[in-house]
Amino acid sequence: MRFLLVEDNAELAEAVVQRLGLDGHAVDHAGTLGAAEDCLAVADYDLILLDVMLPDGDGREFLSHHRDHLETPVIVLTARSQISDRVGALDQGADDYITKPFDFSELEARCRAVLRRRGGAAKNEITLGEAVFDPMAGTLRHGGQVLDLRNRELRLLEVFARAQGQILSKGQLLDRLFSLEADVTENAIEVYVGRLRKKLDGVGVRIETVRGLGYRMDT
């Protein structure tokens, strides 16, 4: 998926680019509204992440200026208190907002929700055996049917799908799946892997247990 990140803090932008890159997304970074205009003129994006306070203007003005002709959904990154800023951003035409500092899993969840609401313009399907997986839309299609996966199962599947043939340790999976919830043991991973295996039955992909190391998805 291709993101446009409009954020003036270079360090945060770099971290976001890097972090979204880990999930296989391409992110263009614009430090100003002017740079964002330039990016929009030459490329198509699936989603725009827009900071509110920018050196050459207010992100919300950018929103109200573009709301009529911009197809791309916008998620506003705000640092303000929820009460004072939220309503304003949504009224200006943002699809959603997220408060800094944000949890990347939550950002991903919100992106997914926005894209689903907008009818899912994303084209980054991953073929898994006989099935087609769209991690952003959160769908797994197999033989004209959409398989019903819950959110964590989808996320687990995404981790495996992006690392096909690689061994993933329980610890790695734990961090991706539960980010920072307390009291989650590696047993929980076994439970979710078990469920996912059941749902993937007959699709043509397997999740193998590599004794002492973790799991590996093979087609």
Place this chain on the structure above:
Amino acid sequence: MSGGVSERWSIARRLTLFLAAMVAILALVSWYMVTSFAREAAGRTQDNILAASATSIAETLRSEGGEIRLELPYSAFSMLGALSEDRVFYRVAVGDEVLTGYGDLEGPEATSGEARFATLPYRDVTVRAVSLQRIIQRDGAAVPVTVTLAQTRDGVQTIAAGLSRQAAVLSGMVFVLAVGIAAFAVRASLRPLNTMAQHLATRGPSDLRPLRRQGPPELMPLVRALNRLMERLGGSLRRSEDFIAEAAHRVRTPLAVVRAQAEIALHSVEEESQKQTLRRVIRAVDESSRSASQLLDHAMVSFRADDLTRERLDLPALVGDVAEALRPTAQMKDIDIALDMAPAHAEGDEILIQNALRNVLDNAIKYSPAETVVTLSVRNGGGEAQVMVRDQGPGFGQASATQLTERFRRGDQVEGVVGSGLGLTIADEVLRAHGGRLDLTSNEEGAGACVSLILPAA
């Protein structure tokens, strides 16, 4: 500053009192002047009649064979009787020799050709007396004859008293009329001030537009001062809002950098102890950012609750919006948000009530185990509108509702959940400000908490 009481008196009362006092003084002065003019005029009339009568008596004096004779003319006394029924005394004397009349009547010292008047006591009454002297030739010698005529003053005083009474009645009427006009004038003059006050009082809490009303020129300095004050107030509100935004931006952006970097590091390090450290870093960042938002929310709630904007709220719509906003957060734990709505309306500040519900729902999601259901229901009945948030989490344990809504207080079932303890406090304050309440119940078996936001129905 002087005078505690008069400073607190209303301007209308002050002006009316001043004007009334002034009118009273004027009425008294005019009454006094009318009375003394009346007395003087009546006195002068009496003097003139006395002088005329005395003159007509003196004119009858003549010398006849060495004796001085006179005839008391009837006309002289009829003139005196015309004024009133007062008693009349007279004395005609040559030197100390009394020719006729009351020997003990002592008039003023008479000089030739000029009538002299005096008010003096005579036989237990006060009389007005006139003396005049006429020179009569007797045996070739000029003999001065003194005619003294006196009259009691009852008639004069009756006339003066009557005039004085009429003057008093007139002055009283003028006083009452003038005070009435003054009160009306004061009220009419102060009307622009009252209109302005009403106009200001009916303004919304955030309406800081300058006053544009035309008024009397005396009010213009006040209007200008008010406008300047509102401008300054608006400016400082904007500045503090900008300041909060700026402060939040400056605090949260570095936190976001730290969090993002820590997450990246968490994915690249292999060793479990390092991962633990990074998880702690991230949790600390989450905690401080959450505290910061809730402190800001709490400040905002306290600020807004003083001056609520009241609008009619469609509760199912509001609940739906909040649920939609938090659904992605819930989905991360595979928590379903179930809605069970009945039509209900309440009156209040939409942003505050949204925030209250958001805090409660956020709590429910945070404390619920994965793959459970949080149910939002809206009910209406008994004059109350109720939004219930039920979860399948650990419940509230032993803590009482009062304890839970205290600032920075958290329940005893919160092991390992990031929170600041302000969520329920904020919700509670919002509901109280709206005349509602927050109801906390927890299932006996420990299977879930139920938080009800109760508002007066509208």
